[in-house]
Amino acid sequence: MQEHRATPVDASVLSDPVRRRLYDHVRGAPGTTRDGAAGAAGISRTLAAYHLDRLVAAGLLRVDYARPAGRGGPGAGRPAKRYWALRDEVVVSVPPRDYGLMARLFVGAVDAAGSPELRARVLALAEEEGRAAGTGPAELVDALRSRGYEPVLADGGDVEMRNCPFHRLAEANGPLVCAVNHALVRGVLAGRGEDADRAELAPAPGRCCVVVHPAVPGD
Numbered sequence: 001m002q003e004h005r006a007t008p009v010d011a012s013v014l015s016d017p018v019r020r021r022l023y024d025h026v027r028g029a030p031g032t033t034r035d036g037a038a039g040a041a042g043i044s045r046t047l048a049a050y051h052l053d054r055l056v057a058a059g060l061l062r063v064d065y066a067r068p069a070g071r072g073g074p075g076a077g078r079p080a081k082r083y084w085a086l087r088d089e090v091v092v093s094v095p096p097r098d099y100g101l102m103a104r105l106f107v108g109a110v111d112a113a114g115s116p117e118l119r120a121r122v123l124a125l126a127e128e129e130g131r132a133a134g135t136g137p138a139e140l141v142d143a144l145r146s147r148g149y150e151p152v153l154a155d156g157g158d159v160e161m162r163n164c165p166f167h168r169l170a171e172a173n174g175p176l177v178c179a180v181n182h183a184l185v186r187g188v189l190a191g192r193g194e195d196a197d198r199a200e201l202a203p204a205p206g207r208c209c210v211v212v213h214p215a216v217p218g219d
Contacts, residue, residue, distance in 0.1 A: 013058040018043060019051045026052075026061055027085040027150065034081060052083055061085055103169055111173045119176070123183040130187020140212070143188050149208065161208030170209075178209040185210045 014020045018041060025040045026032055032040075038048035055061045065079035110118055133143045141151045141159065148165030164170055170177040178201060186196040194215065203209040 013054065013060065016051070018047070019054065022048060022051050023055055023060060023085070026055075026083045030084050031066075031082045033083075037083065056083070059086065100168060103166075104172070107169050107173045107176060111176050119179075122176075123179055126180045126183035127187035127190070130184040130189075131191035132187075134188035134191025140188070140192060140194075143192065144185070147184060147188070149185075151212075154211075157214035159212040161210060162206075164208045178203060181208060181210050185212060 014023060021041050022037050025037055029036065029040070034045050034049045034052060037052060038045045041048060052061065056063055061083050064082050064084070066082055067079050110122055130147070133147050134140075136143075138146070144151045144159075144161070148163075150162040151159050152162055154160045164177075164181065166177050166181065182199060182201045185199040189199055189212070190196045198213045198215065200211050200213060201209055202211045
């Protein structure tokens with residue numbers, strides 16, 4: 001799993017709705033160009049460039065330069081500027097709060113207690129929270145996003161999460177946090193009336209530990 005850290009930022013950087021829309025687009029389309037971002041946000045290339053560079057200056061995006069695939073040599077033109085979201089967690093809080101500290105204390109206490117009953121209750125609460133997120137007209141990926149995941153469609157139709165919303169807690173209490181992730185995603189599926197067993201606990205580098213498999217026809 002990639003290293004994450006919490007990065008405090010000025011709340012005003014993402015308070016602009018256009019800038020936030022561009023930021024979300026880059027997170028969903030790594031390596032996007034100014035033209036691509038402008039088209040996705042429905043704004044001019046010049047305005048997109050302004051906001052994108054503001055996000056770079058704030059430390060939320062990084063840039064590199066590359067020519068389109070298949071174009072090179074004389075006459076290929078200048079390399080395009082591409083934007084990538086940093087993998088840091090963004091923390092916007094005025095004045096500062098430390099909810100992460102409280103979460104670490106609770107998770108550490110549950111882990112240290114070694115109580116099967118307490119662990120089962122935590123997982124049941126996580127599944128209830130997932131059910132609440134899954135109830136309603138929202139699509140599965142939107143319900144997952146509402147709980148902090150970044151779902152993407154992988155080869156074979158699996159839905160993978162590019163991030164773990166609780167990464168910093170997982171660094172010290174991995175098995176418990178992964179179990180909570182699994183219960184939460186199961187709850188989202190159950191809340192939508194879908195088979196909760198489609199959510200599999202399958203840790204792998206670079207993504208969350210839970211994968212949602214495609215629905216079986218006829219289910």
